[in-house]
Amino acid sequence: MTNPLCDPYLVLNKVYCGGKYLKQALAETVVEPLNKARTVKICYGVLEKDAYFDYIIGANTQKPPKTAVKIIIKCALYMLEFMQKHDYMVVDFAVELTKKLGKEGAAGFVNAFLRSYKIPALPQQSDERLAIECSSPLWLAKKLRRSYKAEAAEILSAPSRGVCVRFVRGAENYLDKPHIKTPFDNVYIFENFVRDEGFFGGDYTFQSVGSVAICTAICGGQRLLDACAAPGGKSVLLSKKFKSVTSCELHAHRVELINSYAQRMGASNVYPVQTDSAVFNPDYAEAFDTVLCDVPCSGTGVINENPDIKLFRKESDIENLNDIQLKILGNCSRYVKSGGTLYYSTCSVLPEENDSIVYKFLQLHPEYALNIPVSQLEHRTTKFGLQFLPHISLGAGFFLTSFIKL
Secondary structure, three states: OOOOOHHHHHHHHHHHOOOOOHHHHHHHOOOOHHHHHHHHHHHHHHHHOHHHHHHHHHHHOOOOOOHHHHHHHHHHHHHHHHOOOOHHHHHHHHHHHHHHOOOHHHHHHHHHHHHHOOOOOOOOOHHHHHHHHOOOOHHHHHHHHHHHHHHHHHHHHOOOOOEEEEEOOOHHHOOOOOEEEOOOOOEEEEOOOOOOHHHHOOOEEEOOHHHHHHHHHOOOEEEEEEOOOOOOHHHHHHOOOEEEEEEEEOOHHHHHHHHHHHHHOOOOOEEEEEOOOOOOOHHHOOOEEEEEEEOOOOOOOOOOOOOOHHHHOOOOHHHHHHHHHHHHHHHHHHHEEEEEEEEEEEOOOOHHHOHHHHHHHHHHOOOEEEOOOOOOOOOEEOOOOEEEOOOOOOOOOEEEEEEEEO
């Protein structure tokens, strides 16, 4: 029998020790095809429960184990606590893998830990308790509890709803699979969805419900600039509403992603450009009817799809992101024609990346008037825009608003 902890360890070692995002680590690691689904489940599960497992390990050890050993223990804990696997089998697999990695000296520790660990009581302090219960970084738990009060736990623990697929044609051929109908035409969320030849033929694409919601809220026109466009999903969908779409991206390899996406989906009016949307381009001055700034952000609204965000995102990042967000929005505001519309969006649930940025922008740009859009997807309306939250918005956490140039 293949050791079920081996492949998850290989993948997660690249995340914890190599700083790679989980999707990247999975893509570049050769794993056993027969048990790939199990490997993916364990990898995502470990990262989703990372802070919780750290709490268990800390409560049952005098000093934390080395990273490699900690990864093995976390994989084993996930199988024991959340996959209901037999104790003796998981412990044996963990000890075997420890030895296989040349860490015979730690095998006894791994064996003893997994046979004797206890689940500790949760902290009494409310922020710390929330962080452990929802396996969240403490800084994020504090921010969300301050902003959302009792809803913070629901936001942090909202699960992924599945794989969101937007169909161009042929949706009826796939609807025998378990799915959720979204408020948007030909967009469904499936429990599982295996890519087939229809993907390469442009019959459908994978696009988050949040991305579709943003595109649906945007009014059409002649010329659109998508300021931070990779991988290209919004540019391609919006190409049906605009005569031409200029899709900007900072890095060359991400520009190629947009180009490939547009070609696959037959969007011939999407024009990818490598440029920095925070730096003024005089050729774009007042040249567009509509500009979309889907800016770099903390990603705190999509943690359920990308649990590695909880590892890599730090509280200290937010101030720098705020600077970038305001700079991109301010610069791109110069590209909108009189009477045109500027859209601002993030995949964040933090008010300092959403309402606060909008407030600052309006203070600096009296030539713009707030124009909160409408959406079919359930949301909360804030003072300055639409806040979508994972537990009410089909798993999607993001923010959207718009401005009219006077």
